[in-house]
Amino acid sequence: MSSDLFDGIYDPLGAEESTEDQSGRQLEAPYTVNEVLLQLKTLVTEAFPYTVRVVGETSSLSIPASGHCYFTLKDEKAQLSAVAWKSTMQKLPFKLQNGMQIVCSGRLDVYPGQGRCQLVVTSIKPVGTGAYELALKQLEAKLRREGLFDQKRKRPLPPRLSRVGVATSLTGAAIRDFLNILAERCKRLDVVVAQTKVQGEGAAQDIVNAIELLNAQRETLHLDALALIRGGGSVEDLAVFNDEGVVRAVAKSQLPVVTGIGHEIDTSLCDLASDVHAFTPSQAAILLSPVKDSDCLTVLGDWKQRLARYVEQKVKVERDRLSVMRQNRIFTNPYEVLYEKRAQNLNEFETKLTTLIEKQVAVVEKRCAVVKEQLKGRDPKAILSRGYSFTRRLADHKILRSSEDVKPGQVIETTLSKGVIRSVIIE
Numbered sequence: 529m530s531s532d533l534f535d536g537i538y539d540p541l542g543a544e545e546s547t548e549d550q551s552g553r554q555l556e557a558p559y560t561v562n563e564v565l566l567q568l569k570t571l572v573t574e575a576f577p578y579t580v581r582v583v584g585e586t587s588s589l590s591i592p593a594s595g596h597c598y599f600t601l602k603d604e605k606a607q608l609s610a611v612a613w614k615s616t617m618q619k620l621p622f623k624l625q626n627g628m629q630i631v632c633s634g635r636l637d638v639y640p641g642q643g644r645c646q647l648v649v650t651s652i653k654p655v656g657t658g659a660y661e662l663a664l665k666q667l668e669a670k671l672r673r674e675g676l677f678d679q680k681r682k683r684p685l686p687p688r689l690s691r692v693g694v695a696t697s698l699t700g701a702a703i704r705d706f707l708n709i710l711a712e713r714c715k716r717l718d719v720v721v722a723q724t725k726v727q728g729e730g731a732a733q734d735i736v737n738a739i740e741l742l743n744a745q746r747e748t749l750h751l752d753a754l755a756l757i758r759g760g761g762s763v764e765d766l767a768v769f770n771d772e773g774v775v776r777a778v779a780k781s782q783l784p785v786v787t788g789i790g791h792e793i794d795t796s797l798c799d800l801a802s803d804v805h806a807f808t809p810s811q812a813a814i815l816l817s818p819v820k821d822s823d824c825l826t827v828l829g830d831w832k833q834r835l836a837r838y839v840e841q842k843v844k845v846e847r848d849r850l851s852v853m854r855q856n857r858i859f860t861n862p863y864e865v866l867y868e869k870r871a872q873n874l875n876e877f878e879t880k881l882t883t884l885i886e887k888q889v890a891v892v893e894k895r896c897a898v899v900k901e902q903l904k905g906r907d908p909k910a911i912l913s914r915g916y917s918f919t920r921r922l923a924d925h926k927i928l929r930s931s932e933d934v935k936p937g938q939v940i941e942t943t944l945s946k947g948v949i950r951s952v953i954i955e
Contacts, residue, residue: 562640569638572645576636582608582647583631583655586624591617597624601632601647610634612649620652622663629655660763664770668797671772676779677800683784685804685816686752691718692816693742693783694755695735697726702759702809706788709810714817720749725768726758732771739777739785746783754783755816756798757809760791769796778802788812912945919943922950 559567584601591597595614600607610632617624624630634649654662671677696703698721710717722738725731735756742754756778758769768774769789778785779801787799788806799805806812857865904910908918920927922939934940934953942949 561643565638565640565643568645569640572636572638579633579635579650580647581631581633582610583629584608586626586628586630589624589626599624599626601630608647609644610647610649612652616650616652621660622654623666624652631655660767664797667770667772667775668800671775671797671801676775681779682803685784685786689717689752689816691720691750692753692755693720693722693746693749693751694757695722695724695738695742696755696757696809698723700726700759702726702757702788705759706755706757706809706813709813710817713814714819717817720751727761727765727768731768732774735768735771735774736777739774739781743782751783753786753816754781755786755788755812756802757788757812758790759809760794766790766794766796769798774798775801786812786815909945912943915945917942917944 582601584603584607586599587602587607588600589597590599595617597612597617599610599612601610602608612620612624612632631653632647632649633651633653634647636645637648638645675681694703694706696706703721707719710719720742722742724738725734739754739756742749742751745751756769758766766789769787775797778787778798784804785802786804786806787796787802788809788811789796789799790808792807794807795805804815806815853859912918918927919940919942921934922941926933928934928940936953936955938953940951940953942951
């Protein structure tokens with residue numbers, strides 16, 4: 529085989545490298561890989577010295593502990609490596625996910641160590657949807673999954689309100705409209721206002737602090753409910769009511785929360801998390817005062833008339849009863865009635881006493897009969913009738929039981945069943 533086929537080809541196994549091409553021109557020394565990539569880096573940075581915008585779909589998303597984000601931008605025909613540093617990701621209002629269509633702004637660079645071209649991203653915007661709108665949808669989906677918007681956790685307002693806490697700005701029109709409506713409808717409802725910002729830097733934390741303060745003082749201030757109100761404004765003005773911290777404070781409130789934010793067309797995440805959603809601050813005042821003072825006066829007037837009719841009827845009935853009672857003998861002839869009553873009581877007492885005495889006499893007679901029968905067997909006369917006798921000294925009537933009980937000359941008396949014999953003791 530002819531060696532001409534291999535002319536100009538570097539043979540690493542050959543004894544030496546050819547330095548000429550087929551035409552006899554001198555060849556340049558070969559580039560190292562690093563040199564080639566450095567040249568490519570220079571070409572890329574010179575060709576794109578400005579910020580470029582690249583649109584594509586995210587894939588291979590990776591966010592390590594460092595906070596930097598590494599991903600790939602791709603379309604139907606190609607893909608490009610991209611990196612967004614931690615500082616860029618911290619400013620991103622939404623969560624970057626695989627499969628999202630985005631527009632990345634940044635600069636192109638080549639990294640020799642990895643041998644690839646990479647887009648260093650400085651900003652990211654979703655395609656078709658604004659960054660704020662996308663972030664809002666992501667937050668709403670997250671809180672909905674946690675159950676913060678469930679109807680079953682919403683509480684009704686107490687049927688009777690006496691004092692309500694309001695978190696709002698004292699300088700806005702919302703608080704004026706709110707108080708004017710309450711003044712017209714329900715002057716008996718007290719209002720305690722917790723001053724707070726409702727837009728701008730620091731407003732979110734300010735609102736959270738106001739809600740927590742009203743809840744902490746709910747027993748001391750005797751609060752029945754909490755109202756979070758703000759007048760109308762742009763999307764940016766109302767953005768604080770879509771802040772995650774504010775929404776969670778509304779959902780965590782121990783007081784029932786009524787929100788009246790913006791106009792009727794405005795619906796914030798706070799509205800979804802609240803117990804009662806009013807479309808405006810004025811409607812919030814109406815919902816907190818369902819019964820107007822004028823209605824109360826009407827009801828009280830009706831009750832007053834009903835009470836007056838009831839009292840009149842009651843007085844008439846009692847007067848009729850009194851008229852009937854006046855005809856009773858106890859009032860027309862009280863002494864006679866009292867005498868008859870006492871006489872009747874005495875007769876009843878006499879009857880009861882007679883019956884009691886008769887019962888006691890019968891009991892005693894029965895006991896005497898029993899004793900009489902017992903004494904029959906012990907009657908001395910019965911013993912004497914059987915031939916026995918007893919003797920006693922006549923002087924002291926002492927019954928003799930021994931001959932030693934008498935002395936000569938003493939008179940004794942012997943009692944027999946029939947008769948008595950007197951004797952003189954001879955010896």
